[in-house]
Amino acid sequence: xxxxxxxxxxxxxxxxIERTPIWLMRQAGRYMKEYRExxxxxxSFKNFYKSVDLAVEASILPKKLLDVDAIxxxxxxxxxxxxxxxxxxxxxxxxxxxxxxxxxLQDIENLKPFNTEDVKYVxxxxxxxxxxxxxxxPVIGFAGAxxxxxxxMIEGRGSRDxxxxxxxxxxxxxxxxxxxxxxxxxxxxxxxxxIESGADAVQIFDSWAGHLSxxxxxxxxxxxxxxxxxNLKRDxxxxxxxxxxxxxxxxxxxxxxADVYSMDWMIDIxxxxxxxxxxxxxxxxxxxxxxxxxxNAIKKEAEYVLESWGKDSGHIFNLGHGLNPDMSVExxxxxxxxxxxxxxxxxxx
Numbered sequence: 628x629x630x631x632x633x634x635x636x637x638x639x640x641x642x643x644i645e646r647t648p649i650w651l652m653r654q655a656g657r658y659m660k661e662y663r664e665x666x667x668x669x670x671s672f673k674n675f676y677k678s679v680d681l682a683v684e685a686s687i688l689p690k691k692l693l694d695v696d697a698i699x700x701x702x703x704x705x706x707x708x709x710x711x712x713x714x715x716x717x718x719x720x721x722x723x724x725x726x727x728x729x730x731x732l733q734d735i736e737n738l739k740p741f742n743t744e745d746v747k748y749v750x751x752x753x754x755x756x757x758x759x760x761x762x763x764x765p766v767i768g769f770a771g772a773x774x775x776x777x778x779x780m781i782e783g784r785g786s787r788d789x790x791x792x793x794x795x796x797x798x799x800x801x802x803x804x805x806x807x808x809x810x811x812x813x814x815x816x817x818x819x820x821x822i823e824s825g826a827d828a829v830q831i832f833d834s835w836a837g838h839l840s841x842x843x844x845x846x847x848x849x850x851x852x853x854x855x856x857x858n859l860k861r862d863x864x865x866x867x868x869x870x871x872x873x874x875x876x877x878x879x880x881x882x883x884x885a886d887v888y889s890m891d892w893m894i895d896i897x898x899x900x901x902x903x904x905x906x907x908x909x910x911x912x913x914x915x916x917x918x919x920x921x922x923n924a925i926k927k928e929a930e931y932v933l934e935s936w937g938k939d940s941g942h943i944f945n946l947g948h949g950l951n952p953d954m955s956v957e958x959x960x961x962x963x964x965x966x967x968x969x970x971x972x973x974x975x976x
Contacts, residue, residue, distance in 0.1 A: 628827065628863060631763045635697040636827060639865035639887050639908050641941040647933060647970035648696035649963055650767070652869075653949030654689040655701050659956055661688055672717040676702050677748050683755035690764060692956065693963045697765045697828070700752050700821075704771030704832055705779065707817045710745035711738045711809070713780060721784065728783030729795070732802045741813040743820045750824035757825045765828055768821030772833035772870075773810040773851035777803065779835075789838050796847060803847065811851040815858045822864055830867040830889070831855065834948075837872015837891075844876045849883055856884045867910060871948060877902050892947035896935045908941040915946045918958045925958060926965050933970050944970070 628636070635648040655662055665685050669675035676682050685701040705715060705723055714726040729735060743750075749768075756766050771779075778792040779785070786792075796803040818829045836848040848870070856866050868885035870876070874894040881888065881903055888907055890899050892914035899909050917928045929944075936942045944966045950959065 629762055630765060630827070631761075632696060633765065635765050635943060636863070636865065638940055638943050639828060639867070640863075641905055641908050644940050644974070645971065646967055646974055647936075647942055647944050649944040649966045650689070650695040650697040650699065651693075651946055651950055651959070651963075652699075653951075654693065654695060654699065654959075655685045656950055657952035658950055658954045658959065659688055659692060661692070672703075676706065679748050679751045679755055682748075682752045683759060686752065686756045686766075687759060690760065693960050695764075695963060697767055698756055698760065699767040699769060699830070700749070700756060700826075702749055702752065702769070704769070704776065704834075706749060707741060707746055707770065707813050708776065708780065710741050711813060713738075723779060723784060725780065725783040728791075729777075729781045729806065732799060732805075735802060735806045735809065738809055741816055743816060746817065746820065749817075750820060753821060753824040753826050766826055767828045767830055767867075768818065768824075768826030769830040769832060770814045770818050770821075772831050772836065772848065773807040773814065773855075774839070774848040775833050775835045776810050776814075777806050778838075780806070789835060793838070796843075807847065807851045808854075811854045814855050818855065819860050822859065822861055826864065828865045828867065829859070830869055831885075833868070833870040836870040836876075841875045844870075845879060849876075849880070852883045852885075865908075869910075881906055887943065889945060890947065896932055900936060900939075904939070904941050908943065909936075910943040910945045912945070912947045913962075915948055915950060915954075918950070918954050918962060922958070922961050925962055926969075929962060929965050930969055933966065933973055938974050 637644050638648050665681050666675055669681050682701045686698055689695045715723050718724050778789045781792040781795050782789055865886035867887040867889050868883050869889035871891050887910050888903055890911035892912050896912050
């Protein structure tokens with residue numbers, strides 16, 4: 628490893644820490660003017676995450692501006708899907724829109740084999756971040772979970788309820804599972820490639836799994852993630868499993884075998900700790916909208932999370948989901964500084 632700051636990795640492994648590490652989902656984003664300037668240079672979002680130099684620069688902005696304890700690479704969860712034949716672009720105000728959404732079992736059969744050469748630029752981004760930061764901080768790679776990616780592929784875009792995807796799942800459960808398995812195999816290769824390229828940890832994002840009932844979550848979302856984690860080739864690198872809307876599945880989510888479970892704000896961290904720790908570490912779980920509030924409220928809510936966890940290791944401070952484009956950099960920086968200061972006091976008094 629040879630990292631100057633390995634606080635994040637120690638917390639992932641429930642080892643001794645002097646304070647709680649913090650990084651934030653979507654920590655490089657449109658709320659930063661420096662990010663917006665880089666995005667303008669790229670021309671389009673897809674060009675942005677495929678341009679190694681620009682993506683490296685975007686990735687390290689949170690170190691420069693916020694002084695976080697880990698860097699997540701600037702990329703997108705849909706990145707590996709192009710390699711298997713899915714065609715999509717990002718429309719302003721809409722997000723991803725697919726030209727060829729999955730509509731039939733034959734569409735699943737027609738998917739192409741995944742080739743890591745098609746995502747070579749992701750490996751270069753990881754190497755570039757490590758080089759520029761001179762191994763100062765851990766670098767986190769990531770991928771979308773099979774259910775979330777399948778939901779996008781069938782729906783053709785984001786959705787409030789993913790009714791097309793769920794209809795396909797209920798009408799063709801075996802076909803849907805075949806699609807999930809294909810995606811799981813893609814993500815195994817993709818994350819192994821990121822680890823080989825120098826990622827110190829990887830996070831699996833199942834952002835849409837909260838649309839499933841506990842029964843369906845266990846059958847369709849949990850099993851492919853478990854397969855991915857089981858087949859990752861890693862040495863020290865921890866795996867973080869993030870599912871949004873996990874309150875109903877907290878009793879069995881640890882069956883996925885991750886080192887860390889990233890929680891949204893819809894479940895109290897005290898309850899999370901009782902259910903998960905010390906079997907695994909926990910990441911989260913401040914409500915992102917707290918960052919729209921005044922600083923005294925931000926401090927109060929951050930303190931609640933930290934004090935609820937207590938002095939034990941095994942906690943990484945994060946939001947329950949990502950930062951929003953209209954948030955204040957000043958407030959985000961205040962949160963980072965506050966978590967560092969408060970957690971040091973809590974652990975050392």
